[in-house]
Amino acid sequence: MSVRPTRRAVLAGLAAALAGRAPAKAGPAPRIVSLDYALAEMLVGIGIPPVGVAGAEDWDVWVVEPPLPPGVVDVGAGLEPNLELLAALKPDMILTTPYVAAVGPLASRIAPVREFALYAGGDPLARARAAALELGHMVGRPDAAGAYLAAADRAFDALAGRVARLRPPPIAVVAFQDARHARIFGRPGLYQSVMDRIGLSNAWTGEANDWGFGVMAVEDLASLTPDLHLMSLEPVPPDAAPTLARSPLWTALPFVAARRVSVLPASLMFGGVSSALRFARLAVEDLEARA
Amino acid sequence: MNPAVSLSPPRLAALLAFAALAATVVVVWPPLWDGRWDMSASYDVGRMVLLHATLPRLAVALVAGAALGLAGALLQQLLRNPLAEPGTLGVSAGGALAIAAATVSVPTLGGLGRDAVALLGCAAAAALLLGLTARRRFAPLAIVLAGLVLTLWAGSLTAVVVLANERWLSGFFLWGRGSLVQHDWTPALALGLRVLPLAVLAAALARPLGLLDLDDAAARARGVPVTAVRLAGIALAVALTAAVTSAVGVIAFVGLVAPALTRLAGARSIRDRLVWSATIGAVLLWATDMGVQVLTAGTGLFVPTGAVTALFGVPVLLLLLPRLRATAPPPSAAAFGTGTLARGPASAAIAGAAVVGLAAFALLVGRAPNGDWTLALGSDLADLLPWRWPRVAAAFGAGAMLAAAGSLLQRLTGNPMASPEVTGIGAGAGLGLMAALFLLPEPGPATEAAAAAAGAAVALGGVLRLGGRSDHTAERILLVGIGLVALADALSGVIMATGDPRGFRLLRWMGGSTYGATGAAALVALAGGAIALSAVAAARRWLDILPLGRATASSLGVPYGAARIVLFTVAAAASAAATLIVGPLSFAGLIAPHIARELGFARALPQAAAAALIGGALLVAADWIGRMATFPYQLPAGLVATLVGAPVLLLLLNRR
Secondary structure (H helix, E strand, C coil), X not given: CCCCCCXXXXXXXXXXXXXXXXXXXXXXCCCEEECCHHHHHHHHHHCCCCCEECCHHHHHHHCCCCCCCCCCEECECCCCECHHHHHHCCCCEEEECHHHHHHHHHHCCCXXXXXXXXXXXXXXXXXXXXXXXXXXXXXXCHHHHHHHHHHHHHHHHHHXXXXXXXXXXXXXXXXXXXXXXXXXXXXXXXXHHHHHHHCCCECCCCCCCCCCEEEEEHHHHHHCCCCCEEEEECCCCCCHHHHHHHCHHHHHCHHHHCCCEEEECCCCCCXXXXXXXXXXXXXXXXXXXXX | CCCCCCCCHHHHHHHHXXXXXXXXXXXXXXXXXXXXXXXXXXXXXXXXXHHHHHHHHHHHHHHHHHHHHHHHHHXXXXXXXXXXXXXXXXXXXXXXXXXXHHHHHCCCHHHCHHHHXXXXXXXXXXHHHHHHHHXXXXXXXXXXXXXXXXXXXXXXXXXXXXXXXXXXXXXXXHHHCCCCCCCCCHHHHHHHHHHHHHHHHHHHXXXXXXXXXXXXXXXXXXXXXXXXXXXXXXXXXXXXHHHHHHHHCCCCCHHHHHHHHHHHCCCCCHHHHHHHHHHHHHHHHHHHHHHHHHHHCCCCCCCCHHHHHHHHHHHHHHHHHHHCCCCCCCCCHHXXXXXXXXXXXXXXXXXXXXXXXXXXXXXXXXXXXXXXXXXXXXXXHHHHHHHHHHXXXXXXXXXXXXXXXXXXXXXXXXXXXXXXXXXXXXXXXXXXXXXXXXXXXXXXXXXXXXXXXXXXXXXXXXXXXXXXXXXXXXXXXXXXXXXXXXXXXXXXXXXXXXXXXXXXXXXXXXXXXXXXXXXXXXXXHHHHHHHHHHHHHHCHHHHHHHHHCHHHHHHCCCCHHHHHHHHHHHHHXXXXXXXXXXXXXXXXXXXXXXXXXXXXXXXXXXXXXXXXXXXXXXXXXXXHHHHHCCCCCCCCHHHHHHHHHHHHHHHXXXXX
């Protein structure tokens, strides 16, 4: 894990300094524990990393970017964080989501609990932006949060420009679950928000669940538009590729025959602004490499 | 068989086949009708899907259904138990565990692929089962119990693996729940090639199998090598189950329902039962799979067929239950005898002291934030106690209630497999919780608890209604209970397969976690355990007499029917209360009464009291291990209890 501050933390600090309100109030940063990756990722982006994160040991597998600063304590599973450990951390605030809401009454015996709903219908990217601003106010760094979002917007705009030059085909984003089934992502998911933001079109407009994905058999991919480009997200089950390579149905799919299939590194599907930006960058880089 | 309804196995099979055919036409017709059956086109979506997805899927459904039906018929004959099915042996559970563990620990699967790993897991489970029952000469009761325990154990290990890797294993729920989706003929052909020779062998074994209708001694007298036949038959059933599980995962209930339907339709000879169980199994799975495809077409829902077979199977089973004719006498608990280790008041005092010591240990010993082991005393303990004592107390109270309920149920039904879980009370609570989670917008903890209680009450009502109605209640109660368990299991399988994140909350609750226990809940649990034991004490004479039967009980002045209803109510209420606190996975209720008996507590009250102490201690230990083993992560107490308790029970069963 990297020790140096993240690019965004530096940017945020710079922005704060330029605004002439350098490290506000000079009080110690509030000690926050996040039971959710997306909220933690945005706190890191704002420059006030949490003292504890649920599931921190898997951060590098699912979130990757921004890296979690060293010394952040893993408080256990989000659904059942270790309360003895949580109490010992003496946090000022504990962040939850509706998914882990059952922890709320217990955790509120330790510190005030604040619930954020990023995935509760509507556009998750818009909800994440609102949450980032609120987090900024909460930690006393509204300017840093603003700078974080402004930097993300500039990056999104730049990526949208690159997409416009590419004129890419419709994209289908899938995560293979085994050799026969895949999740496919659509509205109201984070990846759909990203596609809308940078001008990509989604080849799948089917009915998704509240979290923005559906489950498909490989044969269902045949019913999608034949000119699509398939992006399959890591981690891909190891037996998927060899099994699919033997399948007459898979190899005959027009986009497979034309080799418009790529594998993207992991990015968090239930993420915040940083994860959205990571997916956008990975997708555009992949399309450019193939242009 | 009632002559007014002239149902025969061929007619039943034809009826199911007609439904399946109708659904097949609905699925297959559009691509043909659209004029897409044009072989000259180089690529055609409809044709590709029909040839390489729809048709191989149909073939897999037929072969897998036949294999499971045949395996079920073999097992029900061999174990003389109409509840036996491939799942009872723990073979499918072994395969599922192997896949889950391999997916996590050796992502490349050692180059073997899913099929081979599953087959290895199935074979290992079968070998373990046979090894454990060899000393009992593969007696039906020993095999069913060992198989059940093995299933629970493998299922718990699988759940631990899944919980520890929740984001990894979404795919496991599709495979594990028996999705029949195909995009290639290879699996269909491989499955067919494995099942065909096994079916031929089963046919060759038909005559000696038929002679097992007699009891073992009579069969031996006719020159049947009983042990060898039983071993060969079980090996066949295991191989059939393993072939299906490795190809398409766990398909619930076909192995139970197909032979049951065959029997109800009037098949008498063993040859008829084998042939028509396989045929009806094939057609049943075909019809189910086609029904799933027709009903989910265009809805965007993905539902694995193996989970749905239970949704179809349970109502069929319940509807036909009153017509299920009595089979060979069910195995009796007396076959176990009792141990001689502990007798008299001294052993009770020792047991009590051990429980107090264990509780103190669980309260004092823990791990510091950096993971070091610590002994909490003084002000440290004052800080930690508010977190620890409700969990320790709730675990003990729930374990005691489950064990008391389990010992009541085993005594009342005369069936050593009976436990709160098997009677469907835990499953009822689980169904209630599911309804709250998925039908209500963002239910609170209080709503969830109320819904679970309502579900438990409905299940309890159903069990009581059956329990009060006839003399052949033991089997029926177990059948209804197993049906409810399968229904809850199937629904949770459908939920997990959709990848809905709420599924993990369900999984965690079903694992039996004391995490959310408040001080009030803990006190209620302790009080519940005390009340259950008081009820056993008040009714101890009934309990000693009821197992002797209605006639004996009546002559001794015990009101047979009323006494049974009262005692069932006590058992069900204790189970429901415990389930609300530590989830429906009540292995303590099955194992604790057995350990108590093995230790030498034979009469009703001492056995129930010892079982309650053992059940409570088991869950306290399990909860502590769950809090410590993967610190700062935690494993649910119910799962850990199963992991620890199952091997103990197997060792005890195998001791003589």
